[in-house]
Amino acid sequence: MAILEVSNLTKTYGQGDTKVVALKNANFKVEKGEFIAIVGASGSGKSTLMHLIGGVDRPTSGSVRIDGKEIFDLNESELAIFRRRNIGIVYQFYNLIPTLTAEENIMLPYLLDGRNPDTDSLKVILELIGMADRAKHLPSELSGGQQQRVSVGRGIINNPELILADEPTGNLDSKSSREIIELLNVFNKRYNQTVIVITHDEQIALQADRVITIQDGAIIRDEAVR
Amino acid sequence: MKIVPKLAFSQLKVNRGRSIWTFVGIVLSVAMITAIFGFVASGFQLLFDYTGQDSTTRGLYGAALSGITTLLVGIIVLASVIVISNAFRVSADERTTQFGILKSVGATRKQITNIVIYEALWLCLIGIPLGLALGILANYIGTNLANYMIGEALRVNNGVTLSLAFIVAWQAVIGAIAVAIGTVLLSAWLPARNAAARSAVDAIRGVGIVKAKAKVVKPSRLVNKLFGFEGELARRALKRNKRNMRATVMSLCISIVIFVAGSGIGTYIGKMTEFIYQDINAEVVVNAYGGGSSHNFSGSADLPSGAEYMRLDPVSGDNIAKKLGEYSDSSIYGVGATQYVAAVKKDNLTEEFLQNAAGTLVPSDLVAADDLFEEDARGTRSSSASDKSTNYALMLSMVFVDEKHYAELCAKAKVPYGSNILLNYYKYHDEKSRKFSQIEPLVFSKQTLRMKHADQQGAAFKTDTLEIPLHGVLGKGDIPAEIKYATNEALAILMPNSNAQVNFVQRASSEIEVVPTLGPNRYSWYAKTQDPSGFVKYANGFVHDLIPQKYELVTIGEEGFLEYMKDFKERRNNNNDGEEVVDRADRVSDPSNENLSHFEKSSSMGTVVIEDIDLLLKEVRNMSRLIMIPVYGFVIVLILIALTNIISTISNNVRSRSREFATLRSVGMTQGGLARMLSFESIMGSIKALLIGLPIGLVVSYVIYSYVSQSALFDYEFPWLTTLQCVLGVFVVMLITTWWATRRLRKGSIIDTIRTNDGM
Numbered sequence: 001m002a003i004l005e006v007s008n009l010t011k012t013y014g015q016g017d018t019k020v021v022a023l024k025n026a027n028f029k030v031e032k033g034e035f036i037a038i039v040g041a042s043g044s045g046k047s048t049l050m051h052l053i054g055g056v057d058r059p060t061s062g063s064v065r066i067d068g069k070e071i072f073d074l075n076e077s078e079l080a081i082f083r084r085r086n087i088g089i090v091y092q093f094y095n096l097i098p099t100l101t102a103e104e105n106i107m108l109p110y111l112l113d114g115r116n117p118d119t120d121s122l123k124v125i126l127e128l129i130g131m132a133d134r135a136k137h138l139p140s141e142l143s144g145g146q147q148q149r150v151s152v153g154r155g156i157i158n159n160p161e162l163i164l165a166d167e168p169t170g171n172l173d174s175k176s177s178r179e180i181i182e183l184l185n186v187f188n189k190r191y192n193q194t195v196i197v198i199t200h201d202e203q204i205a206l207q208a209d210r211v212i213t214i215q216d217g218a219i220i221r222d223e224a225v226r
Numbered sequence: 227m228k229i230v231p232k233l234a235f236s237q238l239k240v241n242r243g244r245s246i247w248t249f250v251g252i253v254l255s256v257a258m259i260t261a262i263f264g265f266v267a268s269g270f271q272l273l274f275d276y277t278g279q280d281s282t283t284r285g286l287y288g289a290a291l292s293g294i295t296t297l298l299v300g301i302i303v304l305a306s307v308i309v310i311s312n313a314f315r316v317s318a319d320e321r322t323t324q325f326g327i328l329k330s331v332g333a334t335r336k337q338i339t340n341i342v343i344y345e346a347l348w349l350c351l352i353g354i355p356l357g358l359a360l361g362i363l364a365n366y367i368g369t370n371l372a373n374y375m376i377g378e379a380l381r382v383n384n385g386v387t388l389s390l391a392f393i394v395a396w397q398a399v400i401g402a403i404a405v406a407i408g409t410v411l412l413s414a415w416l417p418a419r420n421a422a423a424r425s426a427v428d429a430i431r432g433v434g435i436v437k438a439k440a441k442v443v444k445p446s447r448l449v450n451k452l453f454g455f456e457g458e459l460a461r462r463a464l465k466r467n468k469r470n471m472r473a474t475v476m477s478l479c480i481s482i483v484i485f486v487a488g489s490g491i492g493t494y495i496g497k498m499t500e501f502i503y504q505d506i507n508a509e510v511v512v513n514a515y516g517g518g519s520s521h522n523f524s525g526s527a528d529l530p531s532g533a534e535y536m537r538l539d540p541v542s543g544d545n546i547a548k549k550l551g552e553y554s555d556s557s558i559y560g561v562g563a564t565q566y567v568a569a570v571k572k573d574n575l576t577e578e579f580l581q582n583a584a585g586t587l588v589p590s591d592l593v594a595a596d597d598l599f600e601e602d603a604r605g606t607r608s609s610s611a612s613d614k615s616t617n618y619a620l621m622l623s624m625v626f627v628d629e630k631h632y633a634e635l636c637a638k639a640k641v642p643y644g645s646n647i648l649l650n651y652y653k654y655h656d657e658k659s660r661k662f663s664q665i666e667p668l669v670f671s672k673q674t675l676r677m678k679h680a681d682q683q684g685a686a687f688k689t690d691t692l693e694i695p696l697h698g699v700l701g702k703g704d705i706p707a708e709i710k711y712a713t714n715e716a717l718a719i720l721m722p723n724s725n726a727q728v729n730f731v732q733r734a735s736s737e738i739e740v741v742p743t744l745g746p747n748r749y750s751w752y753a754k755t756q757d758p759s760g761f762v763k764y765a766n767g768f769v770h771d772l773i774p775q776k777y778e779l780v781t782i783g784e785e786g787f788l789e790y791m792k793d794f795k796e797r798r799n800n801n802n803d804g805e806e807v808v809d810r811a812d813r814v815s816d817p818s819n820e821n822l823s824h825f826e827k828s829s830s831m832g833t834v835v836i837e838d839i840d841l842l843l844k845e846v847r848n849m850s851r852l853i854m855i856p857v858y859g860f861v862i863v864l865i866l867i868a869l870t871n872i873i874s875t876i877s878n879n880v881r882s883r884s885r886e887f888a889t890l891r892s893v894g895m896t897q898g899g900l901a902r903m904l905s906f907e908s909i910m911g912s913i914k915a916l917l918i919g920l921p922i923g924l925v926v927s928y929v930i931y932s933y934v935s936q937s938a939l940f941d942y943e944f945p946w947l948t949t950l951q952c953v954l955g956v957f958v959v960m961l962i963t964t965w966w967a968t969r970r971l972r973k974g975s976i977i978d979t980i981r982t983n984d985g986m
Contacts, residue, residue, distance in 0.1 A: 056330050056426045077334045084332025091330070094323045099236030104229075108331050111229035154331065 001068060003161055003194050004030035004053065009062035011048050022048040024217045025062070032161075033192045035185070037199055037208035045217040046198045047166055053196070054089050054164050055079045067161050084109045088155025090165040095151035096139040102146075103135040106153040117157060129153045129183060145176025152183050156193060163187065165197045169204065181207055230337055233328075234344030237321065243877065247870040248313040249349050254867050255306040256357025256406040257364060258860065259299060263398035264365035266295045298860070303409050305480050305864050309871040311413035312473035316875060318342050318421035325421055326429025335422040342418030346410050354406050358399065364859075366392050371855070456899050460906035464914075471911050474875045477868040478915035478960075479922070482952050486923030488861035489948040490930055492854050506711060506839055508559070508752035510761050512550070514538060514773055514834045515748045538562060538749045538773065540626035540723035546772055547628035547751055553764045556755040560628035561712040562746030566692075568622040568677035568717060570668070575618065579667040583654050583716065620667075621715040622677055625649065626723055626746050631706070635720060641698035649709060649718035651702040667716055670699040675719070694719060708752045758838045765836050773834050873963050880904065880967040904968055908960040916956055920949065 009026040012019060023045045030036060040046050051057040053064055055071045064071050066086065074082055083089075088109075096105045106125060110117045126132040129149040139147055148168055155163050165184065169177035181204050187193040197204055205211055205225075213221035227235075238245040269291055318325075325338050369392040464471055540562055547560035572580075627635070632643075639647050650666040674695045696719070709718070755761040880887075887900055895903075924945070931942050 051427050054330065077336070080329065080332050080334040082332075083330070087332075089330045091327075094327060097233065097324055097327065099233065099240060108229070108328075112328070112331065112333050112337060114228065 002029040002065075003032040003067055004196075005063075005065040006049075006053065007063050007065075009049070009052055009064065010060050011045075011052060011057070012060045021217050023052070023059075026214075026219055028212060028219065028222055030194060030196065032194055033188070034194055035188045035207065035209045036194075036196045036212060037205045037210070038196065038212045038214060039199060039205055040214035044214045046214055048217075049214065050164050050166050050196070050198055053162075054087055055083050056089070081113075084112055085158055086161045088158065088160040088163040090148070090151045090155050090163070090168045092167040092170040095154075096147055098139050101136050101138060102131055102142065102150045105139070105150050106157055108154055109158040121157065125153050125157055128186065130179075143176075145172050145179060148172060148176065148180050149183065152180060152187075156187055156191075159191075161194065163193055163195045165195070167198055167200065169199070169201055177201065177203065230340045231344045231348070234341050235348050237317065237341075237345055238348055241317065241320070244313060244317065244874045245349070247874040248310060248317075249353050251306070251310055251313065251867045251870040252349055252353040252406075252410055253357040253360060254863050254870075255302060255310070255409060256354050256402065257360035258302050258863050259405050259409075260358050260361025260399070260402040261364040261368065262295060262298055262302070263402045264362060264394070265368065266291060267395040267398045268365075268369055268392065299405060301484075302864065303405065305484075306409050306867060307413045308473075308480065309413075309477055309867050310410060311417055312477070312871055313874055314342055314346060314414045315417035315420070315473070317345065318417045322421070322424060322429045325424065326426045329426035329429065338422035339415075339418040342421055343411065343414050346414035350407060350410050353410075354403060357406065358402060361402065362394060368855070454902075456895075456903035457906045460903050460910060463907055464910055471879075471907075471914075474872050474879075474960075475911055475915045475918070477871045477875075478912065478956055479919035481865045481868040482915065482919030482956065483923040483926060484861050484864050485952055485955070486920070486945065486948055487926045487930060488857055489945060489951075490927030491857050493943075493945065494931060495854060506752065507707060507754070509755050509758040509838070509840055510753040510765070511837045511839060512751040512753070512765055512769060512834070513748070513837065514750070538746055540721075540746060542772070543626060543746070543749050544628045544723055546769065547630075549768065549772075550751055550753060550765060553753075553755065553761050555757070556753050556761060558628065558754075559631060559706070559708040559752045560749065561708050561752070562626040562749035563623045563713050563718075564746045564748070565680055565715055566622045566624055566677040567619050567680040568675050569617045570620050570675070570717070571617055574669050574671070574673065576666055576669055578665040579652065579716075582656065582663070582665065583652060583667065620717055621680070622675070623649075623713040623715040623718040624746070625709060625713060625718050625720045626749075627709065627720065629723060632720070632722060635700065635706075636698070638704055639698035639700050644722045645697035646694055646722075647720040648696045648699040649705050649713075649720055650699050651705050651710060651718065652716055653710065664702045666702055670696070672696055675717075694721075708750075711752075712748075712750050758840050762836050762838050769836070770834055869959065872959065873966075876908070876960075876963045877967045880964075901965075901968055904964050905961060908964040909957070912956045912960045916953060920952060923952070924949075 006026050006028050009023060010021070011023040012021045014020055026049060038046050038049065048057070052059050055064070055074075058072060069082075071079060071082060096102075097108070100108070103122070103126070104111065107117055107122065123132070126135055129152060131146065131149055131153065134142065134146065139150070142150070148171075152165075152168070155165070163184070168184075169180050172180065181201075184195050184197065185207055188195045197208070199205060209226045210222070210224045212219055270288065273288060273291065325333075325341075328338060543560050543562050547558045550556065551558040626632075635647060636643050636645055639645070641647060648668060648670055650668055650670060651664060652667045653662055653664050656663050672695070674693050677692050677694065679692075700720075709720075753761055753765075890900065891897075927945065928942065
């Protein structure tokens with residue numbers, strides 16, 4: 001069964017003269033363990049698509065099924081809880097809560113659930129993202145690349161069905177970018193995590209198994225590159 | 227610590243400045259609420275002690291006290307909620323992106339709401355206890371202060387001691403805590419909900435921090451000309467972004483209203499105290515009354531009923547006046563009076579009197595003395611103009627003055643010494659013009675007035691009917707102030723002191739043998755002196771010996787007196803005093819009460835009081851200042867609370883638009899230009915606040931005036947000074963705050979500011 005199923009997903013803003021169709025009838029399926037890159041020009045609808053998949057926004061019409069579950073059947077609270085336990089999201093910036101340490105930021109999904117992750121998984125992840133020695137630092141004490149690494153760590157700590165990343169390297173220099181991509185790759189290959197990344201970056205697109213191209217709100221190409 | 231409280235707590239640390247201001251606001255609100263509850267508890271205790279078993283009075287006063295408390299606490303809560311909730315709103319707005327992240331990671335709306343609410347709770351953790359302590363302290367200081375001032379004021383006058391007990395009633399404390407927590411939570415709740423309702427996507431995109439309405443705003447030539455382009459920018463900022471300014475403007479409005487109303491109260495209280503003793507131009511007054519209270523016939527704890535019959539022989543009155551006058555550099559005016567009810571023909575009354583003073587006519591059933599009126603017509607209050615033969619029953623004062631002044635007045639009236647002179651003067655309060663008017667009630671002719679001795683309600687005693695011929699008249703301009711002050715009845719007749727019976731025509735009365743009045747049942751000596759306190763000592767030395775204050779009764783047959791009381795009771799049962807009358811009658815008919823079985827003729831009075839008017843006025847002023855302290859305290863604290871909000875809002879406003887300012891600077895606006903623009907914004911905001919707040923404040927002040935002036939009757943004066951102070955205050959506050967906030971903008975390079983992520 002596909003881990004993600006997007007059917008006829010449409011999102012429009014505004015009405016009449018100021019109507020904007022951000023996404024038009026998107027349709028595709030994703031299997032578990034795939035590494036997908038979504039590419040397209042600015043304003044093509046990539047971010048909209050990702051927000052919808054993550055349940056962060058609601059569509060005008062259409063559906064998103066994650067692991068068989070129709071996520072827009074859930075109400076807002078249920079969706080939030082679902083997201084907390086099943087989806088990892090990484091944005092281009094503003095990812096971290098500035099008043100929490102790196103460690104706490106990583107644990108955020110658990111903390112919101114009122115639980116503590118077992119310290120072993122935390123340690124493993126800290127090692128993996130290379131932040132073991134900076135675990136107690138605040139975001140303001142970390143570089144951009146380090147902050148993004150922490151974000152990625154947060155994205156996977158709850159062992160989600162899906163990791164969604166919106167231009168995760170957009171704000172980073174090439175070295176940091178490579179580190180992030182490497183991380184995503186590790187999670188994908190080693191832990192069989194499904195990863196969907198929105199990107200301009202060719203490097204990332206090259207790492208992906210499949211590239212979906214969006215233009216003017218419609219998917220114009222969807223091909224496996226490996 | 228759980229994540230939600232932890233996030234709330236760490237947010238407080240981030241913006242220390244605002245957290246501190248909000249904290250101060252909370253502490254002040256709680257302190258005020260606690261202080262008020264505390265004072266009210268003391269007040270209730272005092273009420274209980276004072277009214278004792280009288281549950282009606284206690285109920286009445288208790289209700290009034292509760293009403294005032296609710297009003298005051300309500301005002302504080304309202305003002306606090308408006309002010310404090312704005313602080314939380316601003317705090318929540320600042321963290322919009324953060325909330326967006328949290329939502330993306332999976333926080334529910336409830337969790338986001340709780341973060342803001344917890345922020346409030348953290349502040350309360352220390353804020354409420356501190357506020358409580360402060361409030362209790364204020365209460366303690368205030369109570370002691372009040373006791374000191376009240377004690378001084380009341381001791382001299384009544385010999386009564388009232389004191390407020392300092393109570394820390396657990397009900398008051400619990401109540402204050404409950405109200406305080408309620409206020410803060412209420413303040414935090416709405417911003418919390420709004421923050422939580424924003425969608426995650428909007429939040430992350432940064433929409434909603436500084437929104438500008440897509441309104442078409444035409445450029446204003448006037449503003450441009452006066453203030454330049456910066457002014458125009460300022461104007462547009464205000465028009466499009468009302469929300470930011472709204473809180474500041476509202477806080478200012480509240481402050482203005484409170485300030486104007488509070489000043490109004492202060493002015494009115496001041497005027498009321500002036501009003502009380504306005505007519506007396508003496509430094510000391512020695513007062514002697516027949517009874518211990520104003521209702522002579524009610525019988526107080528010390529003086530049983532019948533104290534009405536106590537008299538001071540006017541010759542004694544004159545002697546005392548002479549003796550008092552022996553004190554160096556003093557001049558004395560002695561005035562004594564007693565009340566009668568007289569029959570007056572309608573066509574003897576002036577038009578003015580009939581139109582304005584009909585209320586002074588005594589109802590005929592109260593008079594109940596057939597022989598007072600002529601054979602045909604009984605006293606009725608007929609309003610038909612054609613009925614000229616109607617008699618009215620009017621209250622009348624029989625006045626005696628000391629010899630020296632009596633001679634003067636006879637000369638003024640151009641009548642021989644020993645004449646009865648009509649004092650043609652009546653003072654009443656005109657409802658419409660809200661002023662006091664003096665008119666001449668009687669059309670003078672050398673008529674004879676029939677009258678009977680009466681109690682203060684106009685009920686005639688079963689005594690002889692007197693027929694007093696009028697020999698002369700003095701108009702309202704010729705009557706000295708002392709006499710006017712001492713008499714309240716509709717008519718007054720000045721009688722000679724000695725041989726008071728000479729001018730009476732007595733009719734023998736069948737049932738009761740009561741010696742007709744020999745003289746006044748109240749007597750006042752007005753002393754003008756350079757040395758009031760010395761005079762008081764001097765007078766105290768002999769006056770109590772010359773006027774015996776033991777209660778001595780006038781002879782009356784017992785049955786006759788009981789007869790009178792029954793009559794009295796029947797007449798009274800038609801009014802509301804029914805209950806009281808029963809008490810009196812029972813007391814009277816109780817045979818074990820020895821005092822009532824005999825009355826003996828005497829010349830003695832129940833109470834002699836020497837009042838140092840100067841001192842009295844000082845004490846009354848002290849009392850009024852005392853009342854004003856909590857009012858001003860209230861006003862100041864509320865304004866402070868509003869100030870905390872204004873300061874934090876403006877600071878925040880400036881900070882959140884730092885990018886906008888940096889952009890302006892990068893395009894070439896000077897620092898000075900920026901400062902000017904912000905000053906204009908604050909000026910325009912101030913003007914708006916004044917335009918709204920001042921009218922409201924003035925209206926509130928006028929409403930208070932209309933309540934207060936019903937009893938004190940002074941004119942309304944537009945509070946120019948207060949208005950001016952208000953206007954200046956508002957501008958000063960706004961400009962200083964803006965200036966202080968923009969100081970921070972001077973630091974930091976342009977590009978850093980633009981690049982900085984705001985919202986983090």
